[in-house]
Amino acid sequence: RNQSRGRGVGFFEAGNFYPDFILWQVEGSKQFISFVDPKGIRQVMVDDPKVNFRTTVQEIADRLGDPNVSLSSFIVSNTSAATMEQLWKLTVDEMNEMNVLFQVENRATYVETMLARARGLTTT
Numbered sequence: 697r698n699q700s701r702g703r704g705v706g707f708f709e710a711g712n713f714y715p716d717f718i719l720w721q722v723e724g725s726k727q728f729i730s731f732v733d734p735k736g737i738r739q740v741m742v743d744d745p746k747v748n749f750r751t752t753v754q755e756i757a758d759r760l761g762d763p764n765v766s767l768s769s770f771i772v773s774n775t776s777a778a779t780m781e782q783l784w785k786l787t788v789d790e791m792n793e794m795n796v797l798f799q800v801e802n803r804a805t806y807v808e809t810m811l812a813r814a815r816g817l818t819t820t
Contacts, residue, residue, distance in 0.1 A: 697716065697717055698714060698715055698716055698717060698718050698731075713733075713745060713746050713749055715731035715732060715733040715749075715769065716732065716733050716734060716735075717731075717732040717733070717734075718730070718731060718732070719731075719732055719810075719811075719814065721811065721814060721815060723815070725764050726764050726765075726766070727764060727765050727766070728766045728768070728814045728815050728816075729765065729766070729767050729768075730767075730768045730769065730770060730810065730814040731749065731753065731767075731768070731769045731770070732769075732770045732772060732810070733746060733769075733770070733771055733772070734771075734772040734773075734774065734799070735771065735772070735773065735774070736773070736774050736775045737771060737773045737775045737780060737796070738775045738779060738780075738783065742784045742786065746771065747771060747794060747796065749769040750768065750769045750770075750794060750795045752769075753767045753768060753769045754767065766814070766815075766816065768795065768813065768814045769795060770795045770796075770797055770810050770813075770814075771795065771796045771797070772797050772799050772806060772810070773796055773797065773798050773799060774799050774800060775798075776798070776800055776801065777791070777798040777800075777801050780796075780798075788801075792809075795813070797809060797810060
């Protein structure tokens with residue numbers, strides 16, 4: 697669990713975003729670091745810095761320049777996918793491509809999806 701502001705890992709580039717969890721997977725010499733923020737997103741706009749952190753974190757990874765370190769970011773939503781389709785006018789697949797995963801509809805698979813996607817593996 698990431699520590700709170702002032703003690704944990706935060707990102708100025710994303711409006712002082714402090715993701716709730718840092719998931720660190722190590723496979724041989726490769727490290728896959730994911731920043732995970734579970735939240736209700738009913739009041740969050742599609743262009744929110746937390747949602748777009750998936751892009752920001754890639755820019756940070758590019759600056760880091762280490763091919764053995766991969767960074768990713770995920771929002772795990774407890775707001776239903778159907779609600780978010782109406783609010784954001786996007787399909788579930790489009791939101792999943794943005795690394796917004798839906799806990800309610802995919803309770804059995806969202807963690808597996810996140811772990812695989814963080815390692816660059818495709819999931820069905």
